[in-house]
Amino acid sequence: MPISPNQGSTAGGTTVTITGVNLAGATAVHFGSKTATITANTPTSVTVTSPSGTGVVNVTVTTAGGTSNPLSFYYIGPPFKFSISSTSGATAGGNTVTIQGTGLSTATAVNFGANSATPTVINDGQLSVVVPAGTAAGPVSVSVTTAGGTNNGLTYTYVDAPTAVSVSPTSGPTSGGTVVTLTGTNLTTTQSVTVGGTVAPFSVDSDTQVVFTTPPGTAGAADVVVVTTGGTATLVGGFTYVAGPGI
Numbered sequence: 001m002p003i004s005p006n007q008g009s010t011a012g013g014t015t016v017t018i019t020g021v022n023l024a025g026a027t028a029v030h031f032g033s034k035t036a037t038i039t040a041n042t043p044t045s046v047t048v049t050s051p052s053g054t055g056v057v058n059v060t061v062t063t064a065g066g067t068s069n070p071l072s073f074y075y076i077g078p079p080f081k082f083s084i085s086s087t088s089g090a091t092a093g094g095n096t097v098t099i100q101g102t103g104l105s106t107a108t109a110v111n112f113g114a115n116s117a118t119p120t121v122i123n124d125g126q127l128s129v130v131v132p133a134g135t136a137a138g139p140v141s142v143s144v145t146t147a148g149g150t151n152n153g154l155t156y157t158y159v160d161a162p163t164a165v166s167v168s169p170t171s172g173p174t175s176g177g178t179v180v181t182l183t184g185t186n187l188t189t190t191q192s193v194t195v196g197g198t199v200a201p202f203s204v205d206s207d208t209q210v211v212f213t214t215p216p217g218t219a220g221a222a223d224v225v226v227v228t229t230g231g232t233a234t235l236v237g238g239f240t241y242v243a244g245p246g247i
Contacts, residue, residue: 032057076148113140134158159230196222
């Protein structure tokens, strides 16, 4: 006489189907000492809503012909989360984060706001999940759903992709050292700026402005690339290195 599923929330409310023979006219289904609510019954199955409980309990079906052999049902407490490896990322999603906590082994979904993703369970204390695309920039709650229930408590912030519109000045010596202002959008979370592939020291003035100092480079046009939490923006040939005079 199989039972499916054989585990559920300690709060009860799990829909459970018990299959076997001679089950028509079931008068009671017990989960330990508690009675479940019967929602459907045929000669070969009984569907019930589990009552609340804890631990492992015996499930039995009672009909006019007697009481069945017991099957085990495992009560699972709600999950608990205490950390997320990254608290922000691109609104487009796609990055993988790790959530740590307890009671995660039966996780079936992780919600970032209204958007759901299917996690990869590593063990009872850890899972990884690819962040789904967000509907807009800003913070959303993160919830994990397991056989034991759903738990909130973490926040993830979606960040829009940056744009790079212009730089000023647009040229300087190959020796580097030119202080350049980059204008664009969504630059607050800037993580790096490169000129011609070489990292440049920078500071964020505002969401629309970053100031950087050019590293040494070779004569000619060089791409300016800014990387933020929300993604990458490239100003192709944005800065031109000018060779010094020689006599």
